Amino acid sequence: MTAEPAAAVRPRNRKQLIVEAGATVFSERGYHAASMEEIAAAVGITAAALYRHFPNKYALFAECANVMVDRLVAALGEVPPDAGLADVLAAVTRVTVAHRAAGGVYRWEARYLNREDRRVLRAKFAQVVGRVADVVRREYPLPDEHLRAVAALGAIGSITMHHNTIARRRAETLLQASALRVVATDPVAARAGARLVELPARPVPRTRRSEILAAAIPLFERDGFAAVTNGMIAEAVGSVPSALYRYFPGKADILAAACLQAAGLLAQAVDHNLRGVTGPHDALAVLTATYVAYSFEHNALTSVADAEIIGLPAGLRRPLVAAQREHIAVWEQHLRQARPELDGRQARVLVHAGFGVVVEAGRRLRWQDSPEHRAAVAALLMSALDL
Template sequence: AALGAIGSITMHHNAFARRRVEDLLLAAALRVAATDTRRAPGDGPLVELPAVPLPRTRRSEILAAAIPLFERAGFAAVTNGMIAEAVGLVPSGLYRYFPGKADILAAACLQAAGLLAQAVEHNLRGVSGAHAALTALTATYVAYSFEHHSLTSVADAEIVGLPDALRRPLVAAQREHIAVWEQHLRQARPDLDARQARVLVHAGFGVVVEAGRRLRWADSPEHRAAVAALFMSALGL
């Protein structure tokens, strides 16, 4: 998890003096490494996530079938023919719905970003105070990551390689999401400027990825609580 905080620097493009970002990430990683997850409270905030829409159209069937294929075989190794076969189409039939597999990944990521935005809005409703808001945000993001780990794993590895036109709306959705974190984190920690807050939020995301992988994304209240505690430590809370 500590290495996830450090490695998060590769996932964003915040302009920052090298020494300042090194100090910030080192401090976050040390806090994460010192966290005793055995003492993480198991009665965190109740989180509700919107259900993934049932695949009632051919397009949604393609999205639902493609992501597990990308996760198992790797995005580069999956062919349009493999995706078409998974939904009972001939390969040429896939092009009626998507120009290519990069478009399928981008569409799936946008759908997931919409679900996350709905979850954040719902779980922040009625929450007062910056620390309580960050606790709710963390619990929401951790729950989302466990429930959608196939997509998040593929997206973390592959979004950077998408064409600009496909990546742009995904980056915009991520920025909107991070802006919510930034606002509350700077209220809870007035010592941070906007760039420092964004770096720490990305560090928290990196913690979730690596801790989730270490736990093989086995979903349980205990695992969610442990990962949430690591995330909060990365933020310095």
């Protein structure tokens, strides 16, 4: 006689498993593209069972948004108060690399969390930044310790924003060293050696299609991609919603077209500014100045793109990813020439770390564009690359 199979036992940590799976799915698919059914399947339960723990997708997302920062707060709580900067950054790096698949959720927090949930989350991040900044101030008494702290955390957190494969220990070593170099950089002293670069002028909207692109991005940045309607875009260009379909099949196509246009401007700027440059170090200085200038001038679009591209349909996302890879390949080539001890994976991870520095430092500076801010962020990026 065959024994009856034992009844399935509900794991005691089911809610934790749901949050882990949800954070990963949200990171990989984006808030709006992710579904409760998809998350439930990742846990091996039904959607009905998932709803017993979370009444809706927002409630689950709000909890997922806190996963990484709660881990960071807990990890730093275990580091002795008098520990050195290397130990503090090592704790942050271990947690971030170990949970990189779920760490990208924070990129959407400002857009999709309500005001109170956003306030709570930002207070937790401020606690992490404050702990790092305190040690930075003690060990490297230079100006703008909070700027250097958030830039270093941006270098570490960059591992959550891409899918380049690299062994965990190698990633930790690279990112911790990068962050340590960033916090040791004097952003004020960097102003004297700032490099000037040129960017192509923003296209002047001369057609209805270009007018739509120019009007849509500020709306996406202000209200969030999902909240903006075709009616809002049409009103901004003095048209009716149905007229938009003559130029774009849908709202996602507008975002993709704007991102491709911006990628083209960046590629033009890189090609122009690299002309006549000899030597990998000079080339990387030019790439850095160009990327920082581009990030300040196009911060509205880049902030929207960082949050929304991941949720675009594959057909629209593919050319954008290809353009990004082409840009990173230029960095990788010059970085490996400047630092021949790096292999391709290490170089790409460091390039993304530099981009993470720009994002977080730019946010800290509220993207207020000035030669001083550009020079400071460029110096921090160069330090992240060990140049």
